Amino acid sequence: MASEEVDCISELPDEIVTHILSYLPVADAFSFKLVSRRWSRIQVPLSNIYFSDETIFGKTIFFEGCSNLEKLKSEFVDKVDGFLNLFRGPYLNTFMVDFCLDNESAPAIDKWVSFAVSMQVESIELAFNNTNSQTLYKFPFDLLPEPKPFTRLKRLKLSACSLLLTPESPPPFNCLKTLELKNLPLDQTSLDGVLSSCLDLEWLTLEECEWPRTLCVSSAGLRGLRVHHHLPTSTIELNATQLQTIDLKGRALKLSFLVVPPLERVHLAFLNPYAAKIFFDLLPAEVRPKFQILSLKWFTANSIHARIPEFSCLKQLDFFSPIYREFDLLSITNLLNACPMLQKIHLNMNISSRHSESRIIEKVEYSNNMKYLHLEEIEISRFRGTSNQMKLVIYLLNNAVALKLITLIYSQCESHDYKWRNVEHLSQSKLLSEKQVHELLCKVMISHGAELIIC
């Protein structure tokens, strides 16, 4: 081997090396990053494709009541076909179609999915805006690439489609890590078929999906589950030994566990006051103690009762609540009292009522003597300096003996309901300015070791 071989490829300009690399299969484009530092700096172009009313027609189309919808649909399909015929790769990163399409366009859509797969796409999303459950596009799972030799496809999201599965022909294995289903009619057979074909599945989302009464979700590697729905009285049976994260939003959902998962992160946003109760009641005794992070969106005026079961491992609590007039802020302490190991709290109080003072309808009992031995960090967003908020802050300061940092955030958050809000409104209520809050709290904090930030 001649040691004086000219590094001829280093004489080539970057654009040419990029061009050469773009002819290579995806795997090479990444493995060759190891050839030298220069090669790894060369970016091989990856594309993200997004077909929607905006990108195809240049304007937003309202599908409901659209008079020439059929014509638009066929034009959309033709344009996407045309674009993909001309597409010269080299490969795609993500592929998304967001339009009102149904099973009539199935041959074309199947082709697009195959094309995306051949382009080594990482994520496919079909967001069809179709309210007619009879005509939903049937997604053919056998189009998904098999694990061998190699595939990049990790994520699939289907909206308003249906799963094309029969018990006689289960789909072949695929490599999906994330599966998101929205507005999809589900039944046990199809879900079983899909889940058993996704060997690597880690995250499953079911959003506004319908299923008869009880649905069993059985997946050996599942780490996270998100269920957002508004149907009354539905049950999910969970059979997932690795489940760490749960995200539930909506009406009462009965969750039952066939095996006890190591649930650590729980996000709950209940629109119904009883939903929280049902959830916690149904939780097996072994599950609750494992929670490490709990995020609770409390959309109810009911204050938090004292009899909350203990969360012995909980380290972080995120509590979001629109402040109703009847809601007793200090009842949050009941929740805090149930978490002896709590280290961090984030409270986000979205003031939706006109008055900052809340009339406390329910007199809720709370213990004043609990010391929070591990609480180190408190953050309160949308702080207004109302007397109830101040009461809570002072209580926390007095009882959190290990507190290191407390942050009170005044600045407007990204909430929608503030857009219309007349700022004068707020100034009429009894609010304290940042300066006043600072003065008040400094007195309390003189002997405290903690740091106070007001911003």
Added chain:
Amino acid sequence: MSTEEDTVQEKKTISLKTSDDEVFELEENVAMEFGTVKAFFGDDGVPRDMMMPIPNVHSKELTRIIDFCTKHLDLKPKAELDEAGKKELRKFYKEYMKEDTTERIMELILAADYLNVNDFLDLLNQTVADRISNKSVEYVRKLFGIESDYTPEEEEALREQYAWAFEGVDEDPAED
């Protein structure tokens, strides 16, 4: 025998002077395959009998590029007509670069890039890509005489990060 054409086509040629001071006379249609030449002469303006200097290109490379363009110009219209034509063009692409060393291909790439000969450039790049496709990183380094400037730890970390990309790589061909 066919009758004489009424109008005799004048054979238009374009002159190019290479880096080693050789002057080539090409048929205009072949020369116009070179994007740089086409841009130089434009639709009007620069007279066609003017000699265009191409100081970045050696006569050795230019000869080959002219050879490719001539053959390519002949085959392309036939490929539009029928399947047989398409087949011939594909065969041409497959065989044309078979005998060349990778180093030679690099030299041709630089020349074709300068002259903006897109069809030939595509073929050259594809040929290089085919030769390194699915090969190991070491093979690629050896082929181009590149020395790795990574530390062993950095390389290890990268290998782990892109583990999926190393599955199923070809065995390096035996050294001779």
